[in-house]
Amino acid sequence: MRIFLRDHMVFVLLYLFNMIFLFMFYRNLGGFETLENTYYFIFLSSFLLGVFLLYRYFSYKRLYEKLSKTPSKLEDTLSSAGNAPVSEGVNRLLRAQYNLFQEQIQMYKRKQAEHLTFIHQWVHQMKTPISVIHLILQENQGEPYIENIAQEMERISRGLNMALNMARLNGFEHDFTIETVPLHALVSEVVNEQKRYFIRKRLYPEVRIDLGMSVKSDRKWLKFILEQLLVNAIKYTEGENKKVIVLAYVGEKGKVLEVKDQGVGIPRQDIRRVFEPFYTGENGRRFGESTGMGLYLVNEICKKLDHQIEIESKPGEGTLVRIVFTD
Amino acid sequence: MEYKIMLVEDDDSIAKLLGSHIEKYGYKTITVRDFDRILDIFIEANPHLVLLDINLPKYDGYYWCRRLRQVSINPIILISARDGEMDQVMGIESGADDYITKPFYYDVVIAKIKSQLRRCYGEFAPDVSEERKVELEELTLYPERPELYFNGNVAVLTKKEAILAEILMRKSPRSVSRDVLMEKLWDDQVFIDENTLNVNVARLRKKLQEIGIEDALETVRGHGYRLNVTWRKMG
Numbered sequence: 215m216r217i218f219l220r221d222h223m224v225f226v227l228l229y230l231f232n233m234i235f236l237f238m239f240y241r242n243l244g245g246f247e248t249l250e251n252t253y254y255f256i257f258l259s260s261f262l263l264g265v266f267l268l269y270r271y272f273s274y275k276r277l278y279e280k281l282s283k284t285p286s287k288l289e290d291t292l293s294s295a296g297n298a299p300v301s302e303g304v305n306r307l308l309r310a311q312y313n314l315f316q317e318q319i320q321m322y323k324r325k326q327a328e329h330l331t332f333i334h335q336w337v338h339q340m341k342t343p344i345s346v347i348h349l350i351l352q353e354n355q356g357e358p359y360i361e362n363i364a365q366e367m368e369r370i371s372r373g374l375n376m377a378l379n380m381a382r383l384n385g386f387e388h389d390f391t392i393e394t395v396p397l398h399a400l401v402s403e404v405v406n407e408q409k410r411y412f413i414r415k416r417l418y419p420e421v422r423i424d425l426g427m428s429v430k431s432d433r434k435w436l437k438f439i440l441e442q443l444l445v446n447a448i449k450y451t452e453g454e455n456k457k458v459i460v461l462a463y464v465g466e467k468g469k470v471l472e473v474k475d476q477g478v479g480i481p482r483q484d485i486r487r488v489f490e491p492f493y494t495g496e497n498g499r500r501f502g503e504s505t506g507m508g509l510y511l512v513n514e515i516c517k518k519l520d521h522q523i524e525i526e527s528k529p530g531e532g533t534l535v536r537i538v539f540t541d
Numbered sequence: 542m543e544y545k546i547m548l549v550e551d552d553d554s555i556a557k558l559l560g561s562h563i564e565k566y567g568y569k570t571i572t573v574r575d576f577d578r579i580l581d582i583f584i585e586a587n588p589h590l591v592l593l594d595i596n597l598p599k600y601d602g603y604y605w606c607r608r609l610r611q612v613s614i615n616p617i618i619l620i621s622a623r624d625g626e627m628d629q630v631m632g633i634e635s636g637a638d639d640y641i642t643k644p645f646y647y648d649v650v651i652a653k654i655k656s657q658l659r660r661c662y663g664e665f666a667p668d669v670s671e672e673r674k675v676e677l678e679e680l681t682l683y684p685e686r687p688e689l690y691f692n693g694n695v696a697v698l699t700k701k702e703a704i705l706a707e708i709l710m711r712k713s714p715r716s717v718s719r720d721v722l723m724e725k726l727w728d729d730q731v732f733i734d735e736n737t738l739n740v741n742v743a744r745l746r747k748k749l750q751e752i753g754i755e756d757a758l759e760t761v762r763g764h765g766y767r768l769n770v771t772w773r774k775m776g
Contacts, residue, residue, distance in 0.1 A: 297751035338596070341643045348644035349562075355721060358764070371644070406729055413723045418734045425570040434626060455735070 218278045220270055221427050222313070222373065226263065233259045277301045288312065333381040337374050344371060372445060376507060379438050383511065386518050390432040397471065400433065401460050404440045408448065418453040419444075422461040429539040442503075442508045443473040443535050446522045449504075450497055450533070451477035467522070468540045479529040481486050489513040490526060542659060547588035549573045549605070550620065551597050557615040559592070562647050563654070579605050584612060590657055592650075595621035595632070603635040608763070610636035616657035620645065677710040678770050680754070694752035701726055701737075702745045709758070716767035742766060 237255065246252045271278075276296035285291050291308045295301040327539055354360045382389060398421070403417045405412075413420055429436075440460075456476040463470055480488060484495035491510040498504040509525075516523040522538040529539045546568050550556040560570045571586050573579055576597050583591070591609065595602035602685045606617055619632045622643040640652050675682040681690040685704030689696045698706060704725050706719055719738060724732050724740065746758050757771045 338622045343551045345644040349558040352647050402729060409727045410724055413720050419732050
């Protein structure tokens, strides 16, 4: 309505101006014999203006309604703006634009899908050379240089694993099942997979979880979360004879799983942003081994699984990540 | 009896490494190179067990697994880079008996081969009757008892000491790093720290002393330990 009024103000002004001008002109010529005639003139003119405005309003009503409402999705712009000539034009324009957009979106979707397929295949392909190197390393275990290579191999494997899970995250909706996951068994599994890393950094894992405790989650994704948290805990701990503690308990909001380290901690200015993608912060620069994707992925997965995640850290004392499995 | 193991793996390096490792354990291996004729080769050679890769040119491992199942019930172990749950389920549904993901450990492959053979061919399995034995000059370790023999003397070891003794004897005269020793000692339930290693090395030294071997277990500074054959001159 407001757009309609603003749009037609100029018509109204022109009409009024025209009317007053004609009125004066007629009166000067002595065209009005009685006062009634004058009123009649004014009434007739106003009436015609009113009818005109009403006609315009009703024939363009849908267009103006459409213009005053912000669309919330792409399809909203496709609703008809009416049959008046301008409305028809707007309809055609929007439809054409919609189609052009759709074409582009489809193209990007196709590219994205191709890219994901590529990542999947590539990661699996990379596993073959890794397997070969892995076998050669096993045959020569114990030599000092072999251990250095093994260390770097582990880094490559971790990176590939992350890339694969990053790609999988896109199809998350088709790729998860909520089941009962026994916590102790899962945590032990992940800790054991990281044993070389623990040993190399001279860190000692401590698992304090009741054998009977289990949570509702997706096993595979929860395992990935735990892996990321443990790798972070190990990576950002310096000095010997420190611990990484994994414990679980029943809290107020539900079961809680904590991964606690005695590492370097996260500087206060960085902690708000650790869940942002590609954000590495000061520790990333210092340790030079971070992609800024680990915690981002963890947070995304937690959101999708409906788990809450909290992080606390004191620089120099350590970091605590808490996952709350809300009932 | 010699077991024949058929190896279907399209990466030459893996096939070669894995094949030669399996042969060390006294199995005969047949490595398939022509991936269109997997079924024919199987029927010709009639292996006791098949190690089958999933990513193969043309038809995948699932397909071949189903084809093999039509003619044989011999154990099939799939080896694949795909580690998803669905991949494993599909593998087992196609008739495979076990599933190994890449990258894998030799020990795991050998253990799974042994277990399948034991299950399928029972008492003929080669390793069941024979006890494992590690020898270094006159020093003999029986890891399964676990006992250490030298010059007619016996020392009874703990499990951890036996693990240490075995790797040090196998690697002698080379040294073994602390990292490797700790990794071997690491238990799935009880995680070990530096101290555990020190304690176990000290105990092993004492037991070596008890059976008459002095100063053989040497500390290599900044690296690990080495078992030197110091007892040769005495003999």
